[in-house]
Amino acid sequence: GAVVSQHPSWVICKSGTSVKIECRSLDFQATTMFWYRQFPKQSLMLMATSNEGSKATYEQGVEKDKFLINHASLTLSTLTVTSAHPEDSSFYICSARIQVLNTEAFFGQGTRLTVV
Amino acid sequence: AQTVTQSQPEMSVQEAETVTLSCTYDTSESDYYLFWYKQPPSRQMILVIRQEAYKQQNATENRFSVNFQKAAKSFSLKISDSQLGDAAMYFCAYRRGGGSNYKLTFGKGTLLTVNP
Numbered sequence: 001g002a003v004v005s006q007h008p009s010w011v012i013c014k015s016g017t018s019v020k021i022e023c024r025s026l027d028f029q030a031t032t033m034f035w036y037r038q039f040p041k042q043s044l045m046l047m048a049t050s051n052e053g054s055k056a057t058y059e060q061g062v063e064k065d066k067f068l069i070n071h072a073s074l075t076l077s078t079l080t081v082t083s084a085h086p087e088d089s090s091f092y093i094c095s096a097r098i099q100v101l102n103t104e105a106f107f108g109q110g111t112r113l114t115v116v
Numbered sequence: 117a118q119t120v121t122q123s124q125p126e127m128s129v130q131e132a133e134t135v136t137l138s139c140t141y142d143t144s145e146s147d148y149y150l151f152w153y154k155q156p157p158s159r160q161m162i163l164v165i166r167q168e169a170y171k172q173q174n175a176t177e178n179r180f181s182v183n184f185q186k187a188a189k190s191f192s193l194k195i196s197d198s199q200l201g202d203a204a205m206y207f208c209a210y211r212r213g214g215g216s217n218y219k220l221t222f223g224k225g226t227l228l229t230v231n232p
Contacts, residue, residue: 032217038159043207043222051217091159095220104151105220107161 002028004096006108013084013115021079021111023094029074030096034105035067038091050077084115118143120210122223129198130231136183137193137226139208147213150184150191151220156204164206167191169213195228203230 003026013019023033031052036044048058048069056069066088068080077096081088091112095105119142129135141150152164167175167184174182179196195202208223 034219041227043224044161044220046219049217049219057217093159093161095161104149104163104166106163107153109158109160 002026002096002098002106004030004094004106004108006094006111008111009109010112011114013113015085015115016083018080018082019084019113021081021092021094021113023077023079023096023108025075025096025106028096028098030077030098031074033071033077033094033096035069035077035079036093036095038093038110040091044093047079081113084113086115089113089115118145118210118212118221120208120221120223122206122208122226124226125224126227126229128229128231129195131198131200133198134194134196135198135228137195137206137208137228139191139193139223141189141191141208141210143189143210143212145212149211149213150182151209151211152180152182152191152193153207153209153222154202154204155207155225156201161207165193198230200230200232203228 005024007022033050035047047062048056050056050069050071052071058064071077093110094108097105121140148169150167154162165177181194183192205225207225209220212218
C-alpha cells in the first residue's frame with residue numbers, strides 16, 4: 001500500500017517556540033493532504049486541507065496564523081505550530097490521497113507534540 | 117452537513133468469536149464512499165475496508181466484512197474469528213465522491229477489546 005511518512009514521531013518544545021512537522025508521500029503523488037489533531041480517546045479533528053501550490057483551507061475555529069501549512073510539492077506538506085503553548089500539546093496526524101485513485105486516504109504515523 | 121454516528125463507545129469480544137460494530141451516517145449525496153479505519157495503540161491509522169455507495173455488493177477483506185444498507189444509511193463492520201491483534205479503536209468514516217479535496221468525516225470511534 002501507499003506510504004505516508006510523518007516526521008518527527010514525537011517532539012518536546014518550550015513554550016513560545018515554533019515546531020515544524022513534515023508529511024511526505026513516499027511512493028505516490030498527493031495533490032491533497034490533510035492535517036488532523038487528535039486528543040486522547042477522541043476522534044480525529046480535521047484542521048486543514050492542503051493543496052499543492054496553493055493556500056491551505058482551514059476548518060472553522062482553527063487559527064491559520066498559528067498553524068501554518070505549506071504544501072510546496074506533490075510529496076511534501078508541512079505543519080508549523082508557531083509560538084506553541086501547552087494547550088497545543090496534542091497528537092497531529094497527516095493524510096494524503098492518491099491523485100489518480102482519488103478514493104482512500106493514507107495516514108502518517110502521527111506526531112506527538114508536547115509543549116512545556 | 118454529513119454526520120457519522122458510532123453508537124457503541126466500547127465493545128468487547130472473545131478471541132475467535134465474531135463482533136459487529138455499528139455505524140450510521142447522514143448525507144444527501146448519492147455519490148460517496150464509506151470506510152472503516154483501525155487505530156491500534158501505536159495510533160497509526162490503518163484502512164480496514166472501503167465501500168463505494170454505488171456498489172450493492174458488500175465489501176469484504178478476509179475476516180472483515182461490512183453490511184451496507186444504503187436506504188437505512190447504515191454501515192456496520194463485522195469481524196470474524198477475532199484475534200488479539202484486532203484490539204484497537206475503530207473509526208467509521210464518510211467521504212463525498214468526486215474531487216480529491218473532499219474530506220473524511222469520522223465518527224467518534226468504538227474501542228474494541230479482544231479477550232483471550
